[in-house]
Amino acid sequence: MVSSSKSELKSGNKVFLAPTDRNKEIILEQLRPFLDSTNYVLEVGSGSGQHIYHFAKEYPQVVFQPTEYDTSLFSSIEAYTADLDAGHNVLRPIELDATKQEHWKNIIDVSRQERGEAETAHGAYDLVISTNIFHIASWEVGSGVVRGAGQILRPGGFYIAYGAFKRNGKFSTESNAQFDQTLRGRNPDWGVRDIEAIQMVAEEEARMTLVEIRDMPSNNYMLIFQKIDVEE
Numbered sequence: 001m002v003s004s005s006k007s008e009l010k011s012g013n014k015v016f017l018a019p020t021d022r023n024k025e026i027i028l029e030q031l032r033p034f035l036d037s038t039n040y041v042l043e044v045g046s047g048s049g050q051h052i053y054h055f056a057k058e059y060p061q062v063v064f065q066p067t068e069y070d071t072s073l074f075s076s077i078e079a080y081t082a083d084l085d086a087g088h089n090v091l092r093p094i095e096l097d098a099t100k101q102e103h104w105k106n107i108i109d110v111s112r113q114e115r116g117e118a119e120t121a122h123g124a125y126d127l128v129i130s131t132n133i134f135h136i137a138s139w140e141v142g143s144g145v146v147r148g149a150g151q152i153l154r155p156g157g158f159y160i161a162y163g164a165f166k167r168n169g170k171f172s173t174e175s176n177a178q179f180d181q182t183l184r185g186r187n188p189d190w191g192v193r194d195i196e197a198i199q200m201v202a203e204e205e206a207r208m209t210l211v212e213i214r215d216m217p218s219n220n221y222m223l224i225f226q227k228i229d230v231e232e
């Protein structure tokens, strides 16, 4: 990631994103009930690694698997998590392009090796999280994240997405509508996505149900999906 804005700084290998720093505690507060009863968490798009470091610091008993599309950020993720005390379990980041089926398959293979499990065809994770991906990536990526989460979650597990979204095609505020225009100006494939479109992919292609939509500060939402609790 190239240092391109005032909100992005670099110290050694650590990339520091100011918005990520501001929302890390707000997000953790919502995740706590899920992390309390979780063994294995995978984060899609760990970015700088600030979030996973913050969450793992609080939950040493949970195994966290970071992933990132931009492999140049691996050194930042690893630099943050190197600061954790022994016993905090963050695994090495894995490359994940959410549109690539072979990358999701690789995640299942790696988790199987890590845990010494002979045959975990799917259902490897209790919780999958992603923050601020859908609006700043193509729809192909966003829908790929949903399909992939459905693939790697165990039955009954949760997928939690945080970020800016529309509801029923409507922006929650005028500033979110302007944000959408700015994003599309930067890249025509980007833009604030409809919760209902994501829900459709989850329900029709990923065996997940949207169980809750939480209002979050700064006009963001947290979407909580649960994998259907029955193996085929």
Ligand SMILES: C[S@@+](CC[C@H](N)C(=O)[O-])C[C@H]1O[C@@H](n2cnc3c(N)ncnc32)[C@H](O)[C@@H]1O
Pocket (backbone or CB within 6 Å): 017, 020, 044, 045, 046, 047, 048, 051, 068, 069, 070, 096, 097, 098, 099, 130, 131, 132, 133, 136, 137, 141
């Ligand atoms: C704004 S950053 C969010 C980083 C971090 N989650 C945070 O909240 O600070 C957007 C993220 O979108 C992810 N992304 C973009 N294209 C992707 C793709 N094809 N597959 C998976 N993730 C992708 C990148 O990995 C990047 O981390």
